Amino acid sequence: MEAVHGFNGHSVAVLLHVVLFAYWLGGDVGVYYASRYILRSDLGPEARAVSTKIMHGVDIAPRVSLVLFLPSGITLMAWGPLGDEFFVHGWLLALVWVAGLAWLAVSLIDYRGGDTPMARLSQKADLAVRYALSAGLVVAGVYTLAVAEPFGVDTNPKWLGAKVIAYGLCIFSGVMIRRQLLPFGPAFGHLVTSGSTPEVERAILGSIRRCEPWVYSIWTLVLVAAALGVIKPGSTAF
DSSP states (O other), X not given: OOXXXXXXXXXXXXXHHHHHHHHHHHHHHHHHHHHHHHTOTTSOHHHHHHHHHHHHHHTHHHHHHHHHHHHHHHHHHHTSTTGGGOSOOHHHHHHHHHHHXXXXXXXXXXXXXXXXXXXXXHHHHHHHHHHHHHHHXXXXXXXXXXXXXXXXXXXXXXXXXXXXXXXXXXXXHHHHXXXXXXXXXXXXXXXXXXXXXXXXXXXXXXXXXXXXXXXXHHHHXXXXXXXXXXXXXXXXXX
16 A cells, blocks of 8 residues: 555554554443442442443443454554565455454444344354454464464564464453353342342342453453564564
């Protein structure tokens, strides 16, 4: 892509990647902060319900960012200084974006929720994609770390392998958060309709507390991925 006044395709890809990183981590912190009010048994059900709505609303940013992080990262490599060595170009890159946007559409349908056949199908499809991607990315990352010239690249891209592993583990951590939140919905519904009880409070508290290690893992892994992308330790590309 031709440069126009110093602003080219690679610059656009870098900007998109940085914006997604900011909204991912910032949105995740916002969700975590809202969850602190849900845990407060001294607040009424109405106030805690508002916190739940805020948490759900803010969650759209990290949800979108996580999905688009993959196609934006591939675009960053394809349009980067060493893009000629990367095998994803042209129609393959377009196909990556089609697949990424299709996953985003499925994820957003799941985000809207509801007890409809489409919502249930979207939830299953979204989870299947996340399991497959988390496993596939970790395998690809380990391969990149283990092989001298992975995928024909001779610039020691081990930093990229580590970044891919971090991203794959982020996806897996998000799946685990969903699993830990399964008891939350019924317990919170009981709180809103019938009021607080010790059993309800324990279920709400336990569900969110079990999510926290996975939340901290995502924060750490996103920061690690960002650091690797900026520093590129060990790379011989200049």
